[in-house]
Amino acid sequence: MMPAIAGKREFKVKQAILKGVYEDNLKVVGKCAHPLAKKPSLFRNKILLFVAMSLITLLGYGTSSNLSSSPVKQFALSPANTRTPSPPSSEKTLNPSDYAAFLNGREPLSRVFGLGVRTIMIDPGHGGSDSGTSGKMGTHEKDMVLDIAKRLRERLRKHSYYTVLMTREQDVAVPLNKRVELANAAKADLFVSIHLNYLPSKPINMIETYYFGPSSDPKTLKLAEQENAGSRYGMSDFREIIEKIGETIKLQESKQLATSIQKKLFVNSREQNGNVYDFGIKRAPFVVLLGVDVPAVLAEVSCLSNREEEIELNTESHRENIARYLEAGILDYLSKGDLRYEAKREQ
Amino acid sequence: MKQKESSKEDNILFVGIDLGTSRSSISASNDTREWVESYVGWPRDFISLQVVGKPVLFGAEALKNRLSLDLCRPLEHGVIKEGIEKSEEAVKEIIKYLIDLAKPESGQKIYAVVGVPADTLKVNKLAIRKAVAEFVHSLMVVSEPFAVAYGMNLLNNALVIDIGAGTTDFCIMHGTIPAEEDQKTILNAGDDIDEKLFSYLTEKYPNSRFNKNMVRQFKEQYSFVRETPGDIRVEIPVDGKPVMHDIKNEIRRACENILPAIVETTTEMIARFDPEFQVKIKNNIVLSGGGSLIRGIREYVQDSLKEYGSCSVTCVEDPLFAGSNGALKLAEDMPAKYWEPL
Numbered sequence: 001m002m003p004a005i006a007g008k009r010e011f012k013v014k015q016a017i018l019k020g021v022y023e024d025n026l027k028v029v030g031k032c033a034h035p036l037a038k039k040p041s042l043f044r045n046k047i048l049l050f051v052a053m054s055l056i057t058l059l060g061y062g063t064s065s066n067l068s069s070s071p072v073k074q075f076a077l078s079p080a081n082t083r084t085p086s087p088p089s090s091e092k093t094l095n096p097s098d099y100a101a102f103l104n105g106r107e108p109l110s111r112v113f114g115l116g117v118r119t120i121m122i123d124p125g126h127g128g129s130d131s132g133t134s135g136k137m138g139t140h141e142k143d144m145v146l147d148i149a150k151r152l153r154e155r156l157r158k159h160s161y162y163t164v165l166m167t168r169e170q171d172v173a174v175p176l177n178k179r180v181e182l183a184n185a186a187k188a189d190l191f192v193s194i195h196l197n198y199l200p201s202k203p204i205n206m207i208e209t210y211y212f213g214p215s216s217d218p219k220t221l222k223l224a225e226q227e228n229a230g231s232r233y234g235m236s237d238f239r240e241i242i243e244k245i246g247e248t249i250k251l252q253e254s255k256q257l258a259t260s261i262q263k264k265l266f267v268n269s270r271e272q273n274g275n276v277y278d279f280g281i282k283r284a285p286f287v288v289l290l291g292v293d294v295p296a297v298l299a300e301v302s303c304l305s306n307r308e309e310e311i312e313l314n315t316e317s318h319r320e321n322i323a324r325y326l327e328a329g330i331l332d333y334l335s336k337g338d339l340r341y342e343a344k345r346e347q
Numbered sequence: 348m349k350q351k352e353s354s355k356e357d358n359i360l361f362v363g364i365d366l367g368t369s370r371s372s373i374s375a376s377n378d379t380r381e382w383v384e385s386y387v388g389w390p391r392d393f394i395s396l397q398v399v400g401k402p403v404l405f406g407a408e409a410l411k412n413r414l415s416l417d418l419c420r421p422l423e424h425g426v427i428k429e430g431i432e433k434s435e436e437a438v439k440e441i442i443k444y445l446i447d448l449a450k451p452e453s454g455q456k457i458y459a460v461v462g463v464p465a466d467t468l469k470v471n472k473l474a475i476r477k478a479v480a481e482f483v484h485s486l487m488v489v490s491e492p493f494a495v496a497y498g499m500n501l502l503n504n505a506l507v508i509d510i511g512a513g514t515t516d517f518c519i520m521h522g523t524i525p526a527e528e529d530q531k532t533i534l535n536a537g538d539d540i541d542e543k544l545f546s547y548l549t550e551k552y553p554n555s556r557f558n559k560n561m562v563r564q565f566k567e568q569y570s571f572v573r574e575t576p577g578d579i580r581v582e583i584p585v586d587g588k589p590v591m592h593d594i595k596n597e598i599r600r601a602c603e604n605i606l607p608a609i610v611e612t613t614t615e616m617i618a619r620f621d622p623e624f625q626v627k628i629k630n631n632i633v634l635s636g637g638g639s640l641i642r643g644i645r646e647y648v649q650d651s652l653k654e655y656g657s658c659s660v661t662c663v664e665d666p667l668f669a670g671s672n673g674a675l676k677l678a679e680d681m682p683a684k685y686w687e688p689l
Contacts, residue, residue, distance in 0.1 A: 010500075010502065013502050013503060013522045013523075014502065014680065015682075016522070016523060016524075017497070017502060017522075017523060017524050018677070018680060018681050018682065018685065019685075020523060020524025021487055021489055021524055021677065021681070022487070022681070022685040024489075024524060025486075025487045025488060028472045028473065028476060028488070029476070129528065131527070137472075140469070140527075143469040143470050144470065147470045169534070170532070170533060170534060171466075171469075171531070171532060311473065314470070314471070314472055314473035314474065315473060315474055316434075316435070316470075316471065316474055317432070319470070
């Protein structure tokens with residue numbers, strides 16, 4: 001039953017495997033992995049330098065005057081400017097007055113009709129062959145978001161009022177349109193997709209939450225394209241659909257849900273670690289958000305490109321905390337206009 | 348075959364640890380082999396501390412005294428239901444206990460390779476390293492099926508199916524350290540059988556009193572698939588009186604329940620390879636973990652795969668120690684330069 005390989009070859013294979021184990025473990029420790037960690041960073045610096053230089057050359061020619069405000073530049077030259085990016089449109093970032101505006105805003109229609117939320121669908125992003133983004137220590141987005149989603153499910157289930165479902169419970173690939181079908185088939189009342197961000201050029205941690213809607217921001221569109229890559233719809237297919245939807249209940253509700261989640265995530269995360277940026281709530285045409293008939297948001301709960309954040313994400317307590325903030329955000333949204341949760345909110 | 352690294356540094360104890368959901372085992376280079384059920388219990392209050400007489404209990408002893416303990420099974424489902432600090436503490440206690448069982452001499456350096464369920468490894472690498480780091484001088488963490496494969500010298504064209512308690516892990520070896528796509532984890536495993544058996548028995552004997560722990564013992568004693576000679580009867584109390592119950596059909600149903608998923612995943616994983624290698628891999632499938640002890644499972648898997656061409660399935664000889672022995676072999680083979688002090 002053993003493979004009959006010549007002794008010498010087997011020895012070689014073994015050596016390669018042992019080396020693999022060693023390197024794999026070095027990657028986990030991160031800080032000790034000098035010989036491994038240095039190389040890529042040097043390489044990255046070179047690329048960065050190259051990109052920066054070619055950009056300067058480009059700018060020198062003055063081919064386009066609006067390039068200076070384009071996101072490409074922000075990404076490339078970022079080490080020098082690690083502040084929160086300024087919003088190109090008022091839609092992008094949420095400031096306190098916006099929160100206030102939501103709170104004082106008109107009552108959403110579903111509430112007027114007294115429609116309650118019973119089924120919550122949690123959607124851990126990516127899975128299977130699609131790892132999502134990966135950190136330098138080899139942490140995959142798909143594993144982290146699945147773990148956070150499971151924790152969130154356990155938490156929400158404790159409020160026995162809700163049925164909590166997940167689009168995937170294992171490390172399997174689920175196409176985006178399948179996720180949408182699952183949510184619609186289960187008659188979910190709320191859809192929360194969990195993702196991790198990756199900002200290669202910025203050593204910061206950031207939190208942002210998307211809800212479905214047309215977007216004019218090219219950076220958001222780019223992200224949407226990445227996250228939509230698994231679907232079989234074409235970009236033009238759903239532009240049409242988007243335009244049809246307009247200002248509907250779903251949009252209002254999704255916006256409120258996004259606001260609640262973003263607020264709770266950010267405020268609490270900042271308490272843990274001051275070095276986190278609020279990128280606010282944004283509209284974006286993500287496929288997962290589009291197809292679902294009910295309020296749907298996509299939360300980018302953390303940033304895997306940030307080294308400290310990656311280490312933190314590898315601890316259970318941090319993932320549990322993120323699940324807790326998401327839970328708080330969802331409950332916060334649900335409790336608005338619903339007296340049943342007033343008592344809980346006081347805690 | 349083994350390179351003896353220990354010649355110049357004699358005072359090193361190599362240990363291989365298999366940190367399982369249900370059972371954990373240790374194999375050491377001083378020929379110690381020990382195992383413990385992965386339960387840790389702390390006395391609830393000072394009265395129970397008086398009763399059990401120890402600050403922390405393990406395995407069967409902890410289970411026996413579970414009414415007076417805070418019981419924790421740290422690696423259950425890879426997700427810790429409550430008390431994260433507690434489960435991290437529990438992993439630490441298990442490691443400490445296992446290493447003590449290996450009886451290192453004082454002043455001896457301990458170099459450890461720890462095998463953990465593949466899913467746990469993905470999200471808890473750092474936590475596990477932290478838990479183990481206190482008790483050893485140098486350390487590497489690998490996935491369980493990989494440790495089993497290495498231990499059996501299945502380095503090339505082989506598939507290891509590790510049927511554990513929380514998960515069933517698949518790992519294809521093709522001459523390198525297995526990449527992400529060479530490994531797969533599904534949740535159909537031992538705990539799944541327990542749950543099914545529990546619900547089947549509750550359905551059939553609504554008046555009988557039994558608990559999850561009893562059901563697990565029935566499974567471990569009688570598990571089988573397809574057919575087995577003789578009846579399976581167990582004693583379960585009804586209204587306080589012990590009564591014999593026939594549980595044969597329920598055991599079979601519960602055990603067979605996990606197999607379709609395992610067979611399907613196996614074919615799926617093999618199908619990704621070159622046809623030439625597919626044949627080789629199919630003739631080199633190894634079942635390990637507690638699930639490989641289910642009577643008839645080897646034949647079942649082999650026959651189910653037959654329709655895709657000839658294949659050969661074997662079981663590891665000693666599922667309890669296959670992981671830790673493999674981890675120990677990894678530790679002993681590892682060149683000295685790769686062991687870095689923590």
